[in-house]
Amino acid sequence: MVGAEVDGKGPGGRRIRGLDAEERRARRREDLLDAALELFSAQGYQDTSIEQICKQAYVGTKSFYEVFTGKEDLYLALLDRIVVDVTGRLTAALDAVRDDEDGTEAARRLIRHFADAFVDDVRVARVTFGEGRAVTPLAEVHRRTNRRWAASFVETVWQRLGLPVGPHTHVVAMGLIGGLFDIIADWLLDGDTARPDDRAALQAGLDRFYTVISAGLAAS
8 A cells, every 4th residue: 555554563453554443443433523523513413414524534435334323323422522521621620629619619610611611612512502402312312311411410519519419409400501501502692702702701691690500509
């Protein structure tokens, strides 16, 4: 093969450009996810074809089906990658909270990190919120499962910060997650991630919303 470095070493058989078969498959997967992020955010899920994604990723259609079963499978994997990234950011921010820090203020800062995880790259926000609703029934189940997980994460954060929790905490946490998603989705209609004033307005709105939620948490 011209331009390729091929040898027979390693459990994956031959190596091309220093990568074995599994490494090449993982690279193709990430390239397809990157292409899906770009295209879904620009033109929506329904108006994006597998052929367009493959062209954007420089991956053949046959290779696509070696990684994903179809466009829906790719979309769900993209949502999962976003969740993993957001979770990593929030976990790192939570680990940085000092033991003597005020819990309410620390929670507000975590919400800012949550918003930044989406609006730092507007494509992530558009894919997560821009569709308005899940694009397929399976995707809707997937999103609902992710929201329940996010609510459980919030409960863990509240316990870690020493904030009041009770029998209705999970319901309050679900309301918080749903509200945060809707506030960010609404902001996307007019907000510009490149404008500091727009970003500040989003953060102020999230702060006000959390103030109400935390009051309800204490009351419950």
